[in-house]
Amino acid sequence: MEQEKRSALDFSSDVVIQLDHWQRRTPLQIDFRDSAQGNHAQFWLHIAQQYLTWIVPPTRALRWQPPQSGSKPPWVEWFGDGELNVAENCVDRHIRTWRRNKAAIIWESEPGDVRVLTYFDLYRQVQRFANVLLGLGVRKGDRVTIYLPMIPEAAVAMLACARIGAIHSVVFGGFSAEALRERINDSQSSVLITADGGWRRGSIVPLKRNADQALEQCPSVRHVVVIHRGVEDATHVPMQSGRDQWWHRLMEEVPPSCPPEPMESEDPLFILYTSGTTGKPKGQLHTTAGYLTGVAATTQWVFDLADEDVYWCTADIGWITGHSYVIYGPLANGATVFMYEGAPDYPDRDRWWALVEKYGVTILYTAPTAIRTMMRWGEEYVRRHNLESLRLLGSVGEPINPEAWLWYWENIGGKRCPVVDTWWQTETGCIVIAPLPGITPLKPGSATRPLPGFRASVLDDSGDRVTPGRRGYLVLEHPWPAMSRTIWGDHARYVETYWSRFPGKYFTGDAATCDRDGYYWLLGRTDDVLNVAGHRLSTMELESILVEHPAVAEAAVIGRTDAVKGQVPVAFITVRESFPMHAGLADELKDYVVERIGALARPAEVHFTAELPKTRSGKIMRRLLRDIAEGHVLGDTTTLADPGVVKHLVQLYREE
Numbered sequence: 001m002e003q004e005k006r007s008a009l010d011f012s013s014d015v016v017i018q019l020d021h022w023q024r025r026t027p028l029q030i031d032f033r034d035s036a037q038g039n040h041a042q043f044w045l046h047i048a049q050q051y052l053t054w055i056v057p058p059t060r061a062l063r064w065q066p067p068q069s070g071s072k073p074p075w076v077e078w079f080g081d082g083e084l085n086v087a088e089n090c091v092d093r094h095i096r097t098w099r100r101n102k103a104a105i106i107w108e109s110e111p112g113d114v115r116v117l118t119y120f121d122l123y124r125q126v127q128r129f130a131n132v133l134l135g136l137g138v139r140k141g142d143r144v145t146i147y148l149p150m151i152p153e154a155a156v157a158m159l160a161c162a163r164i165g166a167i168h169s170v171v172f173g174g175f176s177a178e179a180l181r182e183r184i185n186d187s188q189s190s191v192l193i194t195a196d197g198g199w200r201r202g203s204i205v206p207l208k209r210n211a212d213q214a215l216e217q218c219p220s221v222r223h224v225v226v227i228h229r230g231v232e233d234a235t236h237v238p239m240q241s242g243r244d245q246w247w248h249r250l251m252e253e254v255p256p257s258c259p260p261e262p263m264e265s266e267d268p269l270f271i272l273y274t275s276g277t278t279g280k281p282k283g284q285l286h287t288t289a290g291y292l293t294g295v296a297a298t299t300q301w302v303f304d305l306a307d308e309d310v311y312w313c314t315a316d317i318g319w320i321t322g323h324s325y326v327i328y329g330p331l332a333n334g335a336t337v338f339m340y341e342g343a344p345d346y347p348d349r350d351r352w353w354a355l356v357e358k359y360g361v362t363i364l365y366t367a368p369t370a371i372r373t374m375m376r377w378g379e380e381y382v383r384r385h386n387l388e389s390l391r392l393l394g395s396v397g398e399p400i401n402p403e404a405w406l407w408y409w410e411n412i413g414g415k416r417c418p419v420v421d422t423w424w425q426t427e428t429g430c431i432v433i434a435p436l437p438g439i440t441p442l443k444p445g446s447a448t449r450p451l452p453g454f455r456a457s458v459l460d461d462s463g464d465r466v467t468p469g470r471r472g473y474l475v476l477e478h479p480w481p482a483m484s485r486t487i488w489g490d491h492a493r494y495v496e497t498y499w500s501r502f503p504g505k506y507f508t509g510d511a512a513t514c515d516r517d518g519y520y521w522l523l524g525r526t527d528d529v530l531n532v533a534g535h536r537l538s539t540m541e542l543e544s545i546l547v548e549h550p551a552v553a554e555a556a557v558i559g560r561t562d563a564v565k566g567q568v569p570v571a572f573i574t575v576r577e578s579f580p581m582h583a584g585l586a587d588e589l590k591d592y593v594v595e596r597i598g599a600l601a602r603p604a605e606v607h608f609t610a611e612l613p614k615t616r617s618g619k620i621m622r623r624l625l626r627d628i629a630e631g632h633v634l635g636d637t638t639t640l641a642d643p644g645v646v647k648h649l650v651q652l653y654r655e656e
């Protein structure tokens with residue numbers, strides 16, 4: 001693997017931050033002997049027994065065969081003889097304790113409405129909505145798509161699915177009608193849950209309207225449940241009779257109690273779509289016991305989440321971070337979760353800090369792109385508010401550069417709060433590499449070490465471990481409970497993507513180095529996956545959308561480094577000869593991508609070129625386009641079919 005030029009992600013492994021006065025509130029009940037002796041399966045069985053409430057406690061830890069091409073699921077089994085219910089673990093067991101009247105969710109909408117749901121409130125609502133789903137004919141194993149803003153009903157809907165054994169598929173509310181349609185059709189959902197709209201920067205996101213558009217071609221959907229936010233006058237939301245029903249009406253009509261369905265450990269819990277290297281998003285399938293064990297334990301280990309905390313993870317429930325660390329992990333721990341619907345700069349750029357002060361948030365978990373945005377806005381917005389309640393800060397989604405780490409640590413955490421940089425993926429289900437605050441000394445820019453129960457390595461092309469400090473591929477050495485079990489409907493792709501590059505080991509797709517202290521420094525993706533503001537986008541997905549536009553003959557999309565978003569998409573386009581070129585075409589193509597995926601995918605730049613650089617076998621050399629867009633010295637061009645193309649492109653790029 002080529003040795004990377006160090007850039008904004010430069011690290012200095014000599015800076016070590018140890019907070020001598022910082023104390024954990026929750027004890028770490030980890031049997032380090034099991035985990036250290038490599039008895040990881042037994043270790044996880046103990047964790048599963050300790051953290052979860054079981055209907056039938058498991059006695060078996062792990063059965064597995066590394067998947068090979070042609071193998072089918074189930075190929076791995078964690079806690080195989082156990083039975084449990086996720087909703088019971090996140091709700092029911094707490095109402096049998098003093099937490100009955102504790103706030104489970106404190107929510108504020110963008111316009112400023114406040115709602116508090118206690119664990120008992122959640123218990124009531126989840127049961128009612130579970131009965132609504134049953135009434136709509138949803139049964140164990142059926143798929144339900146959830147397309148909602150960040151409102152408490154999102155949690156209720158997810159937990160209600162879990163209660164009856166339905167598989168939820170949450171689609172990010174910022175996704176377009178078309179992206180929603182693709183995900184509904186792939187999962188073959190029979191029910192869609194949405195809202196009339198959501199608030200974003202003072203405007204309405206027309207979710208129901210998008211849903212109606214998507215549903216024009218979603219034959220599997222029989223029922224649509226619509227939450228009435230009142231963002232539009234109810235009479236303006238067209239309700240299709242026989243298909244669409246209001247959430248509040250349905251909730252009144254059903255009986256109040258619904259016992260949790262006993263689920264086997266390996267029964268599916270949810271599907272979540274994530275971008276891969278091809279055009280089609282991959283539905284990662286997570287299962288019941290392993291997933292919940294992973295998220296419940298890591299929430300406590302990494303965030304030190306205690307009963308008195310007010311915990312705020314800013315992720316949307318449309319992403320894995322929202323699933324694992326807004327809903328399942330914190331609620332399994334009986335925590336108080338703060339949820340905010342809107343934008344960080346509405347009505348002003350201090351909204352987040354106003355919220356931290358108002359609710360006394362103690363733990364804040366967010367993404368480097370947000371931190372860099374706040375950095376750019378300047379400290380005056382932060383200083384308007386008293387942030388003394390904070391005691392721990394987290395980061396996720398992309399590498400956090402030391403500069404942003406230190407800004408977060410100083411300006412938000414007042415140098416009192418450990419910053420936990422957490423590396424993980426949709427596929428891993430839970431955090432894998434992160435510090436144990438109060439124990440692991442921190443190095444700004446490093447996610448530190450793998451958590452107990454995980455073993456990582458950095459390998460070279462031939463699968464050998466690289467020497468410390470060298471760049472290579474990050475792999476995980478053995479299976480773990482929360483890992484994704486398959487790609488919905490495409491197990492062969494799952495095996496090929498994750499388990500074939502280094503047979504028997506999990507291939508993360510990330511590059512990393514490991515320093516002499518065993519600290520991991522993540523260096524970004526090694527494949528054609530972009531990370532835009534912590535969101536995964538596939539270059540192929542963008543390209544296949546662009547070539548559907550009548551003007552486009554060929555498209556190549558690459559990620560260019562961006563100071564705030566980490567990366568942004570840049571598109572190189574060749575236009576069909578028959579197409580009359582016009583001045584607005586670049587913007588038209590940008591809008592076209594937004595329409596088809598959503599605003600987060602908007603290309604930052606569109607460049608028109610007569611030809612794209614290709615190898616003699618016809619492969620587009622994206623690496624060269626990347627170098628051009630980054631203004632780097634061009635790498636190896638000897639495999640180019642026509643070197644003139646690149647010269648031309650470099651010139652074009654400079655001129656624009």
Ligand code: 7RM
Nearest residue numbers: 396397398399421422423424425426510522
């Ligand atoms: C949780 C999440 C996964 C990809 C992953 C990495 C990158 C995530 C970090 C990170 C460096 C981190 N799931 N990534 N966290 N890189 N340091 N702390 O983001 O499926 O959406 O993305 O994100 O490249 O492979 S995800």
